[in-house]
Amino acid sequence: MSRLEIFFAECAETIDGQLDVLLPSDETEPTNLRAAVRWSVFAGGKRFRPALVFAVGKTFGAAEKDLKITAAAIEMIHTYSLIHDDLPAMDDDRLRRGRATCHVKFDEATAILAGDVLQTLAFQTIAEDENLSEKIRVRLISEIAQSAAKMVAGQQLDLEAEGRVISVEDLETIHQNKTGAMISVSARTGAIIAGASATELKTVSNYAAQLGLLFQITDDLLDATQTSEVLGKTAGKDERAEKATYVSLYGLPKARKLAENVHIGTCEELKKIRRETGLLREIADFILERQK
Amino acid sequence: MSRLEIFFAECAETIDGQLDVLLPSDETEPTNLRAAVRWSVFAGGKRFRPALVFAVGKTFGAAEKDLKITAAAIEMIHTYSLIHDDLPAMDDDRLRRGRATCHVKFDEATAILAGDVLQTLAFQTIAEDENLSEKIRVRLISEIAQSAAKMVAGQQLDLEAEGRVISVEDLETIHQNKTGAMISVSARTGAIIAGASATELKTVSNYAAQLGLLFQITDDLLDATQTSEVLGKTAGKDERAEKATYVSLYGLPKARKLAENVHIGTCEELKKIRRETGLLREIADFILERQK
Numbered sequence: 001m002s003r004l005e006i007f008f009a010e011c012a013e014t015i016d017g018q019l020d021v022l023l024p025s026d027e028t029e030p031t032n033l034r035a036a037v038r039w040s041v042f043a044g045g046k047r048f049r050p051a052l053v054f055a056v057g058k059t060f061g062a063a064e065k066d067l068k069i070t071a072a073a074i075e076m077i078h079t080y081s082l083i084h085d086d087l088p089a090m091d092d093d094r095l096r097r098g099r100a101t102c103h104v105k106f107d108e109a110t111a112i113l114a115g116d117v118l119q120t121l122a123f124q125t126i127a128e129d130e131n132l133s134e135k136i137r138v139r140l141i142s143e144i145a146q147s148a149a150k151m152v153a154g155q156q157l158d159l160e161a162e163g164r165v166i167s168v169e170d171l172e173t174i175h176q177n178k179t180g181a182m183i184s185v186s187a188r189t190g191a192i193i194a195g196a197s198a199t200e201l202k203t204v205s206n207y208a209a210q211l212g213l214l215f216q217i218t219d220d221l222l223d224a225t226q227t228s229e230v231l232g233k234t235a236g237k238d239e240r241a242e243k244a245t246y247v248s249l250y251g252l253p254k255a256r257k258l259a260e261n262v263h264i265g266t267c268e269e270l271k272k273i274r275r276e277t278g279l280l281r282e283i284a285d286f287i288l289e290r291q292k
Numbered sequence: 293m294s295r296l297e298i299f300f301a302e303c304a305e306t307i308d309g310q311l312d313v314l315l316p317s318d319e320t321e322p323t324n325l326r327a328a329v330r331w332s333v334f335a336g337g338k339r340f341r342p343a344l345v346f347a348v349g350k351t352f353g354a355a356e357k358d359l360k361i362t363a364a365a366i367e368m369i370h371t372y373s374l375i376h377d378d379l380p381a382m383d384d385d386r387l388r389r390g391r392a393t394c395h396v397k398f399d400e401a402t403a404i405l406a407g408d409v410l411q412t413l414a415f416q417t418i419a420e421d422e423n424l425s426e427k428i429r430v431r432l433i434s435e436i437a438q439s440a441a442k443m444v445a446g447q448q449l450d451l452e453a454e455g456r457v458i459s460v461e462d463l464e465t466i467h468q469n470k471t472g473a474m475i476s477v478s479a480r481t482g483a484i485i486a487g488a489s490a491t492e493l494k495t496v497s498n499y500a501a502q503l504g505l506l507f508q509i510t511d512d513l514l515d516a517t518q519t520s521e522v523l524g525k526t527a528g529k530d531e532r533a534e535k536a537t538y539v540s541l542y543g544l545p546k547a548r549k550l551a552e553n554v555h556i557g558t559c560e561e562l563k564k565i566r567r568e569t570g571l572l573r574e575i576a577d578f579i580l581e582r583q584k
Contacts, residue, residue, distance in 0.1 A: 124437030145416030
């Protein structure tokens with residue numbers, strides 16, 4: 001395994017352990033609700049957002065114990081959004097991370113409630129994190145909530161754009177909200193907990209914004225080129241849903257070129273940080289080159 | 293108007309003004325999402341939970357400016373839960389507070405997202421309330437989140453109980469979670485912001501628990517005896533859904549008697565508070581006697 005693969009694996013292990021502690025046991029009533037939450041949380045996700053919290057946090061000198069609870073809370077918010085996005089009224093997806101989506105495994109009502117309670121627990125978790133000062137906790141809740149609200153707005157815009165011709169600017173607005181905001185706040189969270197300066201925080205935000213864009217372009221590329229088996233989720237669904245994507249707007253070759261250019265921009269941003277940023281650079285490389 | 297009616301009217305005006313400031317304008321993109329949120333938030337609700345925050349807060353000496361933002365946040369959580377509970381996959385209700393429910397007026401996806409973003413905004417709102425210390429803010433977020441999680445668990449239990457024979461104990465567990473927890477934390481919030489002592493807080497919790505139970509019994513009585521026109525929501529739906537209620541378990545006369553006994557218990561609790569508790573007593577009277 002590469003250094004980055006080891007880093008991701010260690011992050012995933014830490015976060016899974018933390019989530020297991022934070023989430024009610026599936027023997028707690030109502031057991032169906034607890035099982036539905038755990039079904040979706042422990043579905044083998046990449047834990048990319050928590051890894052970004054750790055990577056940025058460690059770059060600026062934060063201790064793992066100060067990062068891991070907020071990182072777990074961010075993963076809860078991410079998972080709640082996946083559960084709700086998969087619902088029949090939204091993307092109507094039956095497969096996620098290689099297995100049945102929450103509403104298919106359980107039922108729609110349980111999936112809606114599982115998403116709801118995961119969001120609740122995310123904010124409770126941060127509010128109760130005694131490793132951090134109360135001042136930092138309210139700041140994190142405020143920033144993460146702002147991004148979670150953007151994520152919801154982005155999903156709404158995305159749904160409304162289905163079957164319509166939209167501009168590149170519209171597509172960017174959708175993704176900056178839908179996926180960019182939570183990726184960006186994951187990076188910012190690491191820097192905030194580490195006590196980074198305002199200038200550093202600005203650079204981290206720019207890095208994360210570029211990284212989020214890169215993530216989305218490669219997501220669109222993978223949806224258009226990979227099989228469901230490889231992705232662990234339904235492939236080719238963007239085209240069937242007549243969804244505007246970087247691939248549908250630019251075509252495959254230009255979308256690939258765009259990804260390469262955004263990757264360069266992401267790495268440029270890192271040069272402004274006067275710290276050892278090798279790990280953050282490797283993450284950008286990984287996103288560019290990922291095959292699933 | 294009675295003193296209590298004036299109090300409720302003033303609370304509603306304050307909260308509506310506060311919510312109007314806190315919620316994004318319906319000219320903010322995506323406008324459908326903003327309109328859906330405002331449709332449900334400004335549907336003429338009684339603002340009972342905010343009124344309880346104010347009543348308890350003022351009883352223990354808190355200033356209105358310190359109470360109103362958290363009170364608005366609690367109303368956001370209440371409204372999010374109504375939007376989601378009304379969805380086809382849950383209670384499938386088309387009428388609420390005298391008009392079309394959110395998913396009927398807009399669509400299911402928008403209603404799910406409107407509920408989601410209302411919950412997010414509730415926690416953001418408390419985190420950013422500069423009238424309160426950061427210590428109080430994280431405490432409020434923790435307590436309100438715990439109650440919001442219970443509310444979701446209660447809805448799950450309620451759905452699972454439909455069409456089944458359940459015991460009085462099960463029914464109480466459902467309601468303590470589904471409605472009791474948020475009513476209870478509304479009262480506690482007022483006391484926490486006012487800086488009430490631990491003993492006072494305990495008494496407030498007991499008062500609110502009894503009040504929540506009273507609220508549920510009278511809710512069941514109204515569903516069984518009033519018309520949809522009077523209630524502004526679909527009447528008689530409990531019976532059609534074969535839902536266990538205090539009326540289905542005890543019959544009307546015994547359910548009425550139970551309400552009276554719980555009312556007495558609620559008022560007994562107030563005698564332990566060494567403050568002017570006339571307003572809290574009037575609220576208990578109002579719940580017992582309400583006609584909608």
